[in-house]
Amino acid sequence: xxxxxxxxxxxxxxxxxxxxxxxxxxxxxxxxxxxxxxxxxxxxxxxxxxxxxxxxxxxxxxxxxxxxxxxxxxxxxxxxxxxxxxxxxxxxxxxxxxxxxxxxxxxxxxxxxxxxxxxxxxxxxxxxxxxxxxxxxxxxxxxxxxxxxxxxxxxxxxxxxxxxxxxxxxxxxxxxxxxxxxxxxxxxxxxxxxxxxxxxxxxxxxxxxxxxxxxxxxxxxxxxxxxxxxxxxxxxxxxxxxxxxxxxxxxxxxxxxxxxxxxxxxxxxxxxxxxxxxxxxxxxxxxxxxxxxxxxxxxxxxxxxxxxxxxxxxxxxxxxxxxxxxxxxxxxxxxxxxxxxxxxxxxxxxxxxxxxxxxxxxxxxxxxxxxxxxxxxxxxxxxxxxxxxxxxxxxxxxxxxxxxxxxxxxxxxxxxxxxxxxxxxxxxxxxxxxxxxxxxxxxxxxxxxxxxxxxx
Ligand SMILES: Nc1nc2c(ncn2[C@@H]2O[C@H](COP(=O)(O)OP(=O)(O)O)[C@@H](O)[C@H]2O)c(=O)[nH]1
Ligand SMILES: [Mg+2]
Numbered sequence: 001x002x003x004x005x006x007x008x009x010x011x012x013x014x015x016x017x018x019x020x021x022x023x024x025x026x027x028x029x030x031x032x033x034x035x036x037x038x039x040x041x042x043x044x045x046x047x048x049x050x051x052x053x054x055x056x057x058x059x060x061x062x063x064x065x066x067x068x069x070x071x072x073x074x075x076x077x078x079x080x081x082x083x084x085x086x087x088x089x090x091x092x093x094x095x096x097x098x099x100x101x102x103x104x105x106x107x108x109x110x111x112x113x114x115x116x117x118x119x120x121x122x123x124x125x126x127x128x129x130x131x132x133x134x135x136x137x138x139x140x141x142x143x144x145x146x147x148x149x150x151x152x153x154x155x156x157x158x159x160x161x162x163x164x165x166x167x168x169x170x171x172x173x174x175x176x177x178x179x180x181x182x183x184x185x186x187x188x189x190x191x192x193x194x195x196x197x198x199x200x201x202x203x204x205x206x207x208x209x210x211x212x213x214x215x216x217x218x219x220x221x222x223x224x225x226x227x228x229x230x231x232x233x234x235x236x237x238x239x240x241x242x243x244x245x246x247x248x249x250x251x252x253x254x255x256x257x258x259x260x261x262x263x264x265x266x267x268x269x270x271x272x273x274x275x276x277x278x279x280x281x282x283x284x285x286x287x288x289x290x291x292x293x294x295x296x297x298x299x300x301x302x303x304x305x306x307x308x309x310x311x312x313x314x315x316x317x318x319x320x321x322x323x324x325x326x327x328x329x330x331x332x333x334x335x336x337x338x339x340x341x342x343x344x345x346x347x348x349x350x351x352x353x354x355x356x357x358x359x360x361x362x363x364x365x366x367x368x369x370x371x372x373x374x375x376x377x378x379x380x381x382x383x384x385x386x387x388x389x390x391x392x393x394x395x396x397x398x399x400x401x402x403x404x405x406x407x408x409x410x411x412x413x414x415x416x417x418x419x420x421x422x423x424x425x426x427x428x429x430x431x432x433x434x435x436x437x438x439x440x441x442x443x444x445x446x447x448x449x450x451x452x453x454x455x456x
Pocket of ligand 2: 172173174234235
């Protein structure tokens with residue numbers, strides 16, 4: 001088992017935000033006026049990094065306009081702020097649902113899914129979370145039923161429009177096709193090209209941008225269900241315009257490049273390989289997934305050049321003069337991981353893992369540091385019968401607490417970056433922790449108040 005896994009040196013992230021992404025982002029508010037359900041896809045391996053925070057403003061306005069969330073009171077009002085909710089019928093009578101799908105679940109270990117769902121419910125109570133994989137029929141069926149259920153709940157609407165958003169390569173088109181295949185069998189299946197783009201897309205400036213822009217911006221309309229009538233709109237992947245400064249920006253960039261969210265070729269392959277080696281070590285420090293591609297008997301290792309040298313040896317990748325071709329081995333390593341290697345890493349057991357996916361990392365010897373209550377997980381009930389179940393529940397609770405702490409750290413990091421505080425002092429850091437704690441308490445009180453008002 002690796003005792004110490006050093007963090008690799010990473011390059012600053014490139015800026016990759018082509019014009020069509022900017023156009024889509026600008027026109028999102030218009031598209032939302034004709035949207036009933038937003039299906040927001042994120043990569044299950046990057047549940048936090050693949051959030052596109054640039055969508056947040058437009059989504060909040062959309063929900064507010066449809067009465068799904070109340071307009072926030074003025075700053076000096078002592079009453080509760082924006083209330084968490086799950087709208088079925090909104091104040092305006094218009095459908096307004098936001099469903100967050102963590103896609104490619106086949107590439108993360110199943111043991112983390114339940115704790116993650118609970119951590120998300122605790123931290124983001126207004127988001128409906130769903131895990132899916134295109135090849136898991138059960139997931140696709142359940143998602144289809146969820147969408148159809150929302151439409152059935154709103155029989156007054158002649159049709160329901162679903163807008164699918166997310167970063168590039170997160171699996172939007174694949175998931176939509178799978179949903180269509182499940183929802184509409186056989187000859188009824190079809191999709192309509194941009195010629196039939198309804199007024200929502202036309203309203204985003206056809207005259208100015210022409211049809212090619214429409215095709216890139218919102219190219220296909222898929223029918224997901226006939227009765228009730230549900231349509232879905234595929235959209236281009238939109239990246240974050242700025243990935244951040246310092247170590248966290250560099251790490252974000254490399255993660256996104258590995259899952260192919262950032263255009264390949266903008267990165268040095270050695271940087272990708274060294275980060276991947278680091279991550280696989282964190283996910284399973286005892287028997288990392290890459291051991292199966294190295295010469296038999298190799299022990300886990302942390303030096304990327306030693307690793308690539310062994311890999312080139314195993315694959316027989318040689319340059320002229322018999323020198324091992326480590327650059328080719330690095331390309332092969334990343335490709336391997338994107339396919340079967342990712343699946344192998346997802347099969348890793350919970351026992352030794354120090355992380356889950358690419359956004360969660362912890363040291364089980366240390367209780368979570370950001371929330372005083374999070375470390376207080378009750379010990380398992382060791383009274384014989386049912387103790388295995390009790391142990392499992394305890395382990396899940398521990399992981400959930402670690403995940404919540406990771407989410408807090410992530411949010412804190414983003415907030416600090418947004419106020420330009422890359423170099424915050426210890427005093428500021430403590431102040432922020434305190435503020436976060438108070439904010440969480442206030443949110444809890446607000447939730448209680450909302451329940452009371454709703455009579456639940
Ligand atoms: N392992 C896995 N791969 C997926 C899944 N969904 C999509 N992919 C792959 O991810 C890549 C990008 O998918 P695509 O649908 O084009 O993504 P989009 O850019 O968001 O539309 C393709 O190679 C798909 O085969 C999934 O659930 N699991
Ligand atoms: Mg696509």
